[in-house]
Amino acid sequence: MKSIWQDTVQLLHFPQLKKDIHTDVLIIGGGIAGILSAYFLHQAGVKYVLVEKNTICSGTTQNTTAKITYQHGLIYHQILKSYGTHAAQQYLTANKRAFEKYAALCRTIDCDYEIKDNYVYSVTDRRKLIDEMNALQKIGYAAKFCERLNIPMQTAGAVKFPNQAQFHPLKFIAPIADGLNIYEHTFVREMIGNLAITDQGTINANHVIVTTHFPFINTHGSYFLKLYQHRSYVIALDNAQDVEGMYVDECRTGLSFRNHGDLLLLGGGGHRTGHKGGNWNELREFAQKVYPHSAEQYHWAAQDCMSLDDIPYIGQYSKRTHHLYVASGFNKWGMTGAMAAAMILTDKILGKQNDCADVFDPSRNILKPQVLVNGFEATKNLLTISKKRCPHLGCALKWNSAERSWDCPCHGSRFDKHGKVLDNPANGDLPS
Template identity: 30%
Template sequence: MSYWVDSTAQPSHPELTESTEADVAVVGAGIAGVSTATFLAEEGHDVVLLEANQVARQTTGHTTAKVTVAHGLRYHYLIETFGEERARLYADANRTALEEMASRVDERNVDCEFTRASAYSYVPSLKKEKKVEREVDAARRLGLDASYVTEVPAPVDAAAGVRYDDQAHFHPRKYLLSLLDAFEDRGGRIYDDTRVTEMETGSPHRLRTDSGRVEADDVVVATHYPFYKRLLYSMRTLPGQEYILTGTVDGEVPEDLYFSAGPKTHSFRPIPTDDGTMLLVEGHRHPTGTGGDTARLVREIESFATSRFPIEEFTYRWSAQDYMTMDRVPYIGTISPFSDSVYVVTGFGGWGMTHGTVAGLLLTDLVAGRENEWERLYDPNRIPPVRSMKRLPKAGANMLKQFAKGHRPLGDGESVPDLEPGDGRVVNVDGETLGLYRTEDGEWRAVSGTCTYSGCTLKWNPAGESWDCPCDGSRYTVDGRVFDGPAQEDLRRRAVSVRRS
């Protein structure tokens, strides 16, 4: 469990068990969905918010919660790929989102530990110095207040870096829960445990769940990965995971936000708590389902942290997943050229706090019929820029390779492996692919080992304690419940007879 989830109470909302109507239905209650629903309700729209699990608990509940325009070394790439005009839209959108969040916190006196800080993107080697210089120049051309630095106020190897002042970090759950209060105050309706399984477009659109229906003039699909028109996005969005630790430190914790742009990326930031300031450290992003021994990756992050900070105790460990688009710019807008009143939000690529707010601002304008200059940059139906096309063959080859590996049958097996408590493995038992897990008290659990969406063979992720699909990024709990990715159906539970060799 993440610190953000553990340190906040979970509000209770009913499951949708009847038919209802609304001006707008927003599907997915993370920062993008909640922001969009709240902003629309504040403009007088009748909005219903549908969440398959519990609000603000999934992706946004497992973020690093950095609110910043500093998205690594991004701006030189954007100018080279999209041109200066559209790169400026990216900078403007994220800067506007940062200030929108700060304004809401200030005006409503939201207690979410929203703290201004500098953000550093640094490289450990002078070989990357020219890259940093180009990045600073690009950011300044786009109107961002970026500074070139040769050292950072943290115990890390930094040969050069970019500094952005007046950025922020915060408690994402407390912020979203305040937005939900504002949403309900404006008449918004929230339904938990309400997974949308089907949508029939028309006038109005009809959304079906296991136990209810919604009719709405406009629909926003903010489900991290779209449940509707999924095939349009399966080859254009790449799922990736990373691992996050928090710990107490004997001494001072750095006050700012840090992101290393080296070959092995890490980021870290402070977390103010009632018992003092904790340190959050994140790293080792890899394609979902391909991390190998992910427990080893977590140990490497622990080693990074303990070698640089006097860690007293690691307090929380969790994993996070996000999707990246081929050209590194999120998709925010109409879900297809033929669906003017169905909108999608996906592909934040690790920078969801500002982009979730960008989505709320942009989609509110689109639903209201207002022009917004950000639309042409974030258009999900855009043609990828020529300069980004060179990434497509490699990315496509990697996806096809993973898809082929995922469909490769396992070797025949006749017995259950002797797993240690807390461990899992996907095996072939008597001709059936099973995901086997042994609980800490020694009990055995078994689920189908095949993804319910793509049919690929799942991988056990020890760090995330999940069954992960290497083909599409679907993730399932130990007991087989889907909690991320495009899959709609849970894994079937299986009986297993423990017969060891």
């Protein structure tokens, strides 16, 4: 099960750490957020090391749909309602800066970068779209409302952000990572203060940035309550349709559309990790109905960390960890989220003021309805009798028949049929 991105690019490989070292900044996690952080620190002349437990971009980054946009669902009405105008403007500004940074970098990188309009649609709820339009007007962004869309389904309309972008994420990463100080197959098993313990060496660092998708250090930040994980699925079809843009349903279980070359990337079938959902079957049934002459060329799945309020956690890991930082909870918008995180965190390391950082503060109020859902899910599965239990915090694992994996409904760790860890926050395999 390879994504189209994996199948069309061969990334560089890096050595395994086999000694004890000291560095100014340690970055843990070799996805796009970690690599961009390393890239900016490298440019600034800061001594750093990035470590990745497998190979770079072998997790969520290689399974993205690779949309570069500052339209993240119907987020602006939500932020405006919860945190006010200034916070909504900070979120917009941070993600616009991220978009502009991609545009600048992609001018010199052959990564299939294309300008496309982005649409967030609703199948039934026009009121949500109108609320988002009003919120955007209030913070000074001129979005457009569209009645008709170039997708094969009836909708209540869509909010359109013109001139957004899409690209090939691994073609972008390949030259960015070239020359960076990276160690692969270097699994951080434990943190003792700012000392990272790996299988064949230790890393002593003045600052630590955790970009491991789901934060793996449980003693700070309460991320096991503040995050849950969500699976989503993609099929790539030829002989389907050029939808001439990027489309996503405002509902997390809805469909997304974008093209890559001659292929249509159809996404959806989503569900909370460890629960049942539509998966690829839902997408294949839809494709058979609306694109009966199409043929599936690729299929893959992604996993996203979902925050309590749909805003990422970027900044100090907790109030008590002044030299430990985190970037997580990008929801389904990891491309601009990763770039925004890398820009904010490298500013913090360099002692620069970033006027958009406050809205992403990981220590913001967690009294949100989702925290009760997350807590209930954890309690229920801790009390479930099962031989297969997650080594992260002991929750009962569920068998995922579509992907043939053992999945944790609490925090989203996943293991293959032999017990090898696939997705964190679990920090090791299942006991044999």
